[in-house]
Amino acid sequence: MGLDDKLTLFITGPTFVRDEVKKAALLPDFGHRDIENEIRFKPIFENLKTLWEAGENHGVVIIPGSGSNAMETSIRSLVGENETVLNVSTGAFGDLYHEMALANLKPGMKAVQLKFDPGKAIDLNKLEDALKQHKPNVVTLTHNETSTGVVNPIAEACKVVHKCGLEYNVIPLVLVDGVSIFGGARTPIEKIGVAMYSTSTQKGLALPAGFGLAVYSKEALEKAKRVTQRGYTTDLAAHANSAKKYQTLTTPNCALVNQLMVQLDYIINKEGINARFKRHEDMRNLTHTFVEEDLPGFEIFPEKHYASPTVTCIKVPTYFTQETLNAVKEELRGHGYLMDPGYEKMNAALAKQVPPHPMTMRIGHMGDITLAMLTTYLDVLKDTLMKHVK
């Protein structure tokens, strides 16, 4: 294996990048405070707003770094002193938001967590109980839990948050981590009532990593201006100020800006948003049929109703260990594919359950992966897995 060997990524990010997007990195250099900057960034900001179905009351910020930088900005800028944030977790990435809150505690600030078992989506009744108990000022949700392949009902969860808030007179701001689904399914943040929704470039948007992208409500920005200790690169108000000039607060990766411009134009004006979302549903359905019909002893890990359109998590036979899955991964490398042998920390926890819970593996089908590419991959994956089936 070496730098000349091409691997097609079927992991959950970074994901496959089309040649047209790779070539866009070669577009001319530019200065990020020069007029050239706006020529690239203005359509980027507008196209992102279109993808988010956002209007007058929302703004977009582009934050150098990755999705985590946008998420940390949301926590740091929108949870104030003496406030409580309720972090709702359905897996490793829900835990990440909680970890970020704990790393950014301010005087009197409290971070509490509501956790659900791996493979489960948010239970709205339990959410309601937690809201009544903690009366949080801010709630964080994971739209698509990448570790378990669960897509959470965020619209319904927001409704519960707003309804409970009315009862105790503090309407919490809802912060959503949509890193692994944005660009692969509808995210109508205005209709849902999200205060800040964060994502990144290297998953559903099928670009290299390098930006945290986020949309925020006017109300969120007004609050951010009053919150203390927002940091420098985690200050939503400062990012929003730069965005007014279609700029970033700190120097962006200019090659990635060129790529983002080309890719968003492709998504909206060439492939089309609805066709893109439909392709993701088709990829999920194709993967489910594959698991159910071609892989005896394997099962979809989450409840099917909450199965993600961008990543499928699969429960493997009981005799499959992490080592088996890692061996499968290496065999697929020989065929030119990078396979995902499951979220290792979660698999390790599943193995410790009594009796041990079977391991999981994942198939990332996000971004610009086509049905044809996926079909070919599933064929090779099947042949490789079957060598290990008893």
Ligand SMILES: *Cc1c(COP(=O)(O)O)cnc(C)c1O
């Ligand atoms: C990948 C991922 C993150 C982390 O995003 P980075 O862009 O790697 O910082 C956060 N949340 C979810 C759901 C993810 O899938």
